[in-house]
Amino acid sequence: MPNNISEISMSRAPYRTIWNLAWPQILMMVFHFFIGMADVWVAGYINREVQASLGIISQSLFFLLVVAVAFANGAVAAISQSVGAGLHKRVQRYVGLCLIIALIFGAVFLVLGFPLKGALLTALQVPSEMRPITEYFLEVYLLVLPPYYILLITNAVFRARKQVMCPLYSMMTVTLLNTVLDIGLGLGWWGFPNIGFKGLAWATFGSVTAGALMNLAMLARQGLLKPESFAPVRWMKRALPYLAKVAWPAGLLQIVWHSGYLVLYAITASIPWGAVDALAGMAIGLRIESLLFLPAFAFNLTASIIIGHYLGAQQPEEAKKFGYRILSIGLISISLFAILVWPFIAPWVDLLTRDAAVAAQAVSYLKWNLLAIPFTLTSLILAGAFNGAGATLYNMFIMGAATWGIRLPLAYGLGHFFMDSAEGIWIAMFCSQIIQSLTLLYFYTFKNWQRFAMIKKRNENNAKESA
DSSP: OOSSHHHHHHHHSHHHHHHHHHHHHHHHHHHHHHHHHHHHHHHHHHOHHHHHHHHHHHHHHHHHTHHHHHHHHHHHHHHHHHHHTTOHHHHHHHHHHHHHHHHHHHHHHHHHHHHHHHHHHHHTTOOGGGHHHHHHHHHHHHHTHHHHHHHHHHHHHHHHTTOTHHHHHHHHHHHHHHHHHHHHHHHOGGGOOOOTHHHHHHHHHHHHHHHHHHHHHHHHHTTOSSGGGSOOHHHHHHHHHHHHHHHHHHHHHHHHHHHHHHHHHHHHHTSSSOHHHHHHHHHHHHHHHHHHTHHHHHHHHHHHHHHHHHHHTTOHHHHHHHHHHHHHHHHHHHHHHHHHHGGGHHHHHHHHOSOHHHHHHHHHHHHHHHHTHHHHHHHHHHHHHHHHHTOHHHHHHHHHHIIIIIIHHHHHHIIIIISOSTHHHHHHHHHHHHHHHHHHHHHHHHSOGGGGSOOOOHHHHHHHHTO
């Protein structure tokens, strides 16, 4: 039987439950998309070197945020399952623990990042004409790491508690500030000083910091930033292992995944000719592609929330059913959306660049990645389900193997030898998505991934909470 009235209402109206959790997160992703679009539009208005540098450093930023993303996954699994089990004191203490982790690791990566920035730029094979711009972006993005860590982990806390409107409000704030500062500082509009590409970097810093402060204020207003939120050390020692158990495979996956993208950028940057055009086209393609995946990411987050709650309520079969429901909704809706979008690819690309060669590369990139949408969508939703269950080991092994065992070797072979063009790299991405998604589906259907959850007898949990 369900443990509380929330679980009963979720079971009686499953599709309404999915929609109520998904639509604010879809809007949140839309605002996140506009952040990227503003960055790319202003960068393209300046020159192609700025646009290509922004693409490289955006991927590098994701790499630097790996620990935040990892512990955000851990927070969603631990907190959503605790909410589903009705363990509210545990929820409050996990919030405090996650904030401590965000502050510590954000500061550590900031301190370590500056001495290593030169080595990173060299490893990325950044062309000489782009290096000063790329280095400046990297320096400012290192400064934004502590507030970015807080923003990501607090957003995860809100989602795990099914408070999906709170991340939406903070993302609206970040988007508005980023857009105003991008255009104002990057192009000198509205009386702002025109500092060119440097304005794009400081727009990110200002907007992310504002979003992090807003989230902390909302947590405080909800009573989750009280002294009792920060539990005794003995409780943290018991709580941290499960958080780490979920986080380390998620973090390693982020390292494997984003380092794979950095290697993909390096493979693209070293093709025999047209490397800068291909890099700029890839940056544009990634931004437009992200629009198509906004609902997919929302469904990914929704799957994590719902499955975590049902596993906490000790209903593993209902959790699995919800995963299939979310997958079916996502496949139908987003595939139809991609079909409608297909004719408008070239006009959208033309809005973001005035360079014909860059536009051609962007269209080529988007063609292959639109064809991969059903497979990419399956991967995203099932990965979200595994995150909510704490089964991040499956995501790490499957998605990591697809990236390093299939995508990168195939990209190098097709891009540098068999096709001698960037299109070979895009084809390799398409092939790896097919194999990855089918493998994830097999594990979701036939393996006991529910065993990774924090499922315990209620009386045992309550005894621990009182300690």
